[in-house]
Every structure is written in C-alpha cells, then in structure tokens.
Amino acid sequence: MPRTTTSPSGDGHTATDQRPGARAWQSVLTTIEGRLLTGELAPGDHLPPERTLAAELAVGRSSVREALRVLEALGLIRTATGSGPSAGAIIVAAPRGGMSALLRLQVAAQGFPVHDIVHTRLLLETGIVEELARTTPRPALASCRSLLTAMSDQALPSGDFLALDTRFHVALAEATHNTVVTAMMAGLRESIESYVFAGSAALPDWGRTAARLRCEHQAVIDAIEQGESAKARTRIRDHITGYYAEISAPSAAAATDEGPRPPAPAR
C-alpha cells in the first residue's frame, strides 16, 4: 500500500497486497513472477501496458516502470515503443544478457574478484569439455571449428582475436545445449573482457601468445572429438590457467624470448 494519502479518503488496499514491508515496485515484480509461474504469462506474451498495470495493481506508473526495468535488465522482457504487435513489453527470457550484466557489474563493484571468476570458469569449462568428450554421439563442434579458422588469421588485431576467443569458449558451452551453462560461460567470459584485453596489451610478444592459444584451442577440440575426456580436461585447464598466469604475471618484462614462466598464479 502506497504511502500517498494526499487527502482522498483512507482507501483500503487492493488484493495485490504483498508483504507489509514490500515496496511498490517489488509487489509489481512479485505479481509478474506469480503470473509467470502459473502460466498466465509465457514467453512471447505481451505484458499489459504500463498504465493498465499501474491501475490494476493500484500503484503509480513509475513503480511499474521500476519493476519493468529490473525485468529488462535481467533479460526477461524486451520493450519497444510505438504501436502494433511488436510494441510494448514482451516476455523474451533471454538468459545471456542478464547473466552478463550481473557478473560484469559485480566485478566492477568488486563483489566478484577476477580470480574467482577465472576459477569458476575453470570449474565449469573443465566439466563442459569432459562431458562433451564423453557424450557418445559426439556433439557437433562446427561452430567451434569455424571460429578457429577465423582466428587463424595472423594479422588479426588482439582485440578481434580475443572477441573470437570469447565466442569460441561460449560455443563450447553451447555444444552442451544447456542454456544455463551457456549463459554462465558467456557472462563469466564477458565480465572480464576488459581485464583480458588490458592484459593482452601488456604482453611482450602477442603474436607468439596468439599462436600458442591457437594450438591449444585445436588441441582441446581434437581431444573432445577423439573422446579423450581426461586429456580434454587437462588441456582446457592448462589453456585457461596458462593464459591468466601470463597476463597477470607482474614481470613479462624479461623481454627475452622464452617465457620465464614464474611461479604459479596468485591463487
């Protein structure tokens, strides 16, 4: 129940009364979540217009909008202005966007240390490749392969290479046909994109590193396709830890060809 009493007679409260302490926008969110759970709302459906929803729930339009904004940020709805069937708020349930935003912002706010992100990637990705290698009708890795050929261009700027690298790892996750895993992998990788990019700029010899990464990618794919789960696991692990150790090494200054490969990474 809103605070505004302004002057109108003390109204009661509409059926939408959530728990006492709840704020207006939360009650809107809860209502929508409830309608989703009962199937009253489903992907592809339109939400009622903001003004209608506000009237239905007896809250101000701004409160409705705040709830809608959250849904949009979480990737649950898409809004469009104008008129007709494509306008309004439509339920789309696009897992990727929300997960990415969440992880990216938490990293920015130092809620998620970068090393935890990397470590989680390790955990997830080793599981993914092992599973892919173990699946009997070997999963299709066509998209992974095409990304590898795209990455084989020696003249590729490091930024473009890394973007393709991200897509490669996400493609690996997609091969599992698990939407949650895919969303998480995309989010994990994207949330540290800027970190990775900054690290690559500090490398003494990018061409050399890129070449190594290409080999490692190929090796992972090969292991998966040959069903060597243990090997796939080891390779993806070394691939990830190796790269992060390289870009987070305080040195890298030695400059002389051979990578000094100092101790182990921080954590």
Add this chain to the structure above:
Amino acid sequence: MPRTTTSPSGDGHTATDQRPGARAWQSVLTTIEGRLLTGELAPGDHLPPERTLAAELAVGRSSVREALRVLEALGLIRTATGSGPSAGAIIVAAPRGGMSALLRLQVAAQGFPVHDIVHTRLLLETGIVEELARTTPRPALASCRSLLTAMSDQALPSGDFLALDTRFHVALAEATHNTVVTAMMAGLRESIESYVFAGSAALPDWGRTAARLRCEHQAVIDAIEQGESAKARTRIRDHITGYYAEISAPSAAAATDEGPRPPAPAR
C-alpha cells in the same frame, strides 16, 4: 539528450551523452559502472543522492531511480530512507541476491529449464567437491557438519529438511572460498526450491528418502575429508541425479498430483 523539448530553447547536450540510442536510465547505469571501474566508487561508499545524481547527469530523477532499481535488484546497492550515515544508496556488492533473483525469474519465465539448472548444478558441484578433496590443507567443513547434525532430526518436516539441504550444498560451495561459485550454487539451488519442495511432497515415503539423503551427505563429506576426490565426485553426482530422478519419476504420480503445472508449454 532527453526527448523533452517542451519549448525551452534547444539546448546542447551535457557531457554525459552515451551512445545515441541509449535510454536515460542506461546512461546512468553506464556512468555508475564507469565510476566503479575507475575506483571513484567502491564498496561501502554512498552514491550521490538521487536528486543530485539527476542534476549531474542531466536526466530526470525517475530515470536515476530506474537505474538504481536495477543495481538494487542485481545486489550492488542497498538503499535506506532517513538520514545519517546509514541512509541513502550504499554500494554493497552482495553477489548472492542478484544471482538468485536472476535464476529464479528466468526459471519462472521458462528461459532456464529446470533440467538445465540441475545439470549445471551437477557440473559445478562435482567440480567443487573434487577440488575440496584435492586441496592439501583440507578445507574446514565445520559448517557442513553442523548442518548435517541439524538434519539428522528424524522429526524434521520435509520443508525444513530441504531448507537445510540447500544450506548444506551452499556451505560446500562456500568452503572453496570462491564468491562466484558460492553465489551460483545458492542461486541454482534456490531457483528450483519450489520445484524440489513440490517433488518431495509427492514422494511415497519421505522418511526413507530423507534417511538416504543423510547417508549420502555423510558419504560425500567423508570422501572429501579423506582426500578421495574421485569418490567424492561420484557420490555427489549420484546424490544429485538420484534425488532428481526420484522426484521427477512419473511414478508415485497418479494420486497426489499437484503443482501449478499449466496445460502445456504450447509452442
């Protein structure tokens, strides 16, 4: 520059201009993210008051609020009314809440099938226990153990038991000291809480199932403490798959069928 031209002379645009298509609230979000990245804002800091922020960024207060609502939903800030040091919007980077909300809502909107959630849990949790078992100074599992004893009460209602079960699995994740993994585990488990609970109600013999789950929990902990990573992995996997197979088995269905399962997924 906002749309409102009303009539005042066409002014220019303030420096906060994000990309052309961006909406006002997005530019606020971007600005705050930027300040987080530069360290201008850090956990514990207060955000400027809404009205000030609106003036600074040359947007309406409502747009600022929409951005803040997103940050709040994502668990980045906490807001409080009143005055003094505890009032206002404070950056708190609480990873758990946001991840939970995201997963829960996506499950509700059918963006994440329950099956994928469970599968992801499997992937993550096997990795977690394996790692715990492999870590040399064996991690402290005191909180896990105390949860186990709490769960050993035979008279515990299934709802309470399952709540403790959730905490047990999250405690396992916490033992890794990885905030991302912990947040994900909590979110994964909580997002299907209602599903799990509904399933337990349909079981033919809850007491029997609970007893088995207790044994399995104990077995997992034992394996971890003895450093038997392979065994820990297998046990946690069987524990999870076993339970979900049991509650999703079409058996035991006939009678106590319930749950807000709407007609059919239609499309």
Add this chain to the structure above:
DNA sequence: ATTATCATGTGGTCTGACCACAAAGCAAAG
C-alpha cells in the same frame, strides 16, 4: 487504387509535489 494525413496507443522522460523516516540540531526543563 494510391497516397497523404490524422488519430491512437505505447513506451520514455521530465517536473513537481507529497509522504515516511532517521538523524542531527536545538531549546526547554530538570
């Protein structure tokens, strides 16, 4: 039949006004 114009419905935004609340300031009483 084609084209141009207008009406309508929708999200996006701003402004201004309250309310509720918590702290800090301040004044009166002890």
Add this chain to the structure above:
DNA sequence: CTTTGCTTTGTGGTCAGACCACATGATAAT
C-alpha cells in the same frame, strides 16, 4: 550540565500529470 522532547533537514519512496517520439492503423484526398 545533563536530559528530554520538539523541530529541522536530508534522504528515499511514491504518485500524478504532462509531454515527446514512435509505429501502426484508419481515414481522407488525389
């Protein structure tokens, strides 16, 4: 001087109303 109680101030929370921009569909003019 301390304590008590009121007032002020600053903050988020909410609402109401007003525009704008935009896409569509209906209608009128050619």
